[in-house]
Amino acid sequence: MATSRVFLPWRKVKYWECLACGDCCKWFRVPLRMDEYANILKNCGASFIRIDVGKVYLAKRYDGRCIFQLQMSGRWICGIQAIKPIACKQWPFIIVKEPLFSHADKALIRWYESNYYVYVDSRCRGVALGGPSAILVEKVLPEVLNLSQGIRTDQYYSTSKIDVMTPRLSFRSPIK
Helix, strand or coil: CCCCCCEEEHHHEEEECCCCCCHHHHHCCCECCHHHHHHHHHHCCHHHEEEECCEEEECECCCCCECCEEEECCEEEECCHHHCCHHHHHCCEEEECCCCCCCHHHHEEEECCEEEEEEEECCCCCEEECCCCHHHHHHHHHHHHHHHCCCCCCCCCCCCHHHHHCCCCCCCCCCC
16 A cells, blocks of 8 residues: 555545545455345345455455446446445445544534544545534535435535536456
8 A cells, every 4th residue: 555544634634535546456455244245245245245255345455446347438436336435435435423532522423322433544645634614514414424324325526526426337257
């Protein structure tokens, strides 16, 4: 990974947008929940999944990128937007019930009468530092929090605008 990992409390982030740079889809192994595993298996096939030490992940391509990542006009987009795993939908946001790092007061957010601590992975190129903007507070954070709680599944503010306009591709494993 090119840069060191620093988690920022959301109140230190002015703005965030997905630039479709593709770094996140190369840096990480994407863990799947059981429902996501079943959905990928059903819709795409077993060759798109890897199992390692009792955990299930999306497969990687030969170049280290997510197997579903596609290049379009110099940008990297998700080929499975409709069934994209929650880990992908939330990144670069980390949402937890207990503080993980310093500045817990700046990470705290009250959401549907519960406390959450929201951090942002500073390695993301789309992160701009400063006091939170209206769009971050009114659009991006609510969407990410609702995604994390299963209140919504679709994305608009928490994904690339290129991705929102891209037709979805159908994947099927060549292996039966």
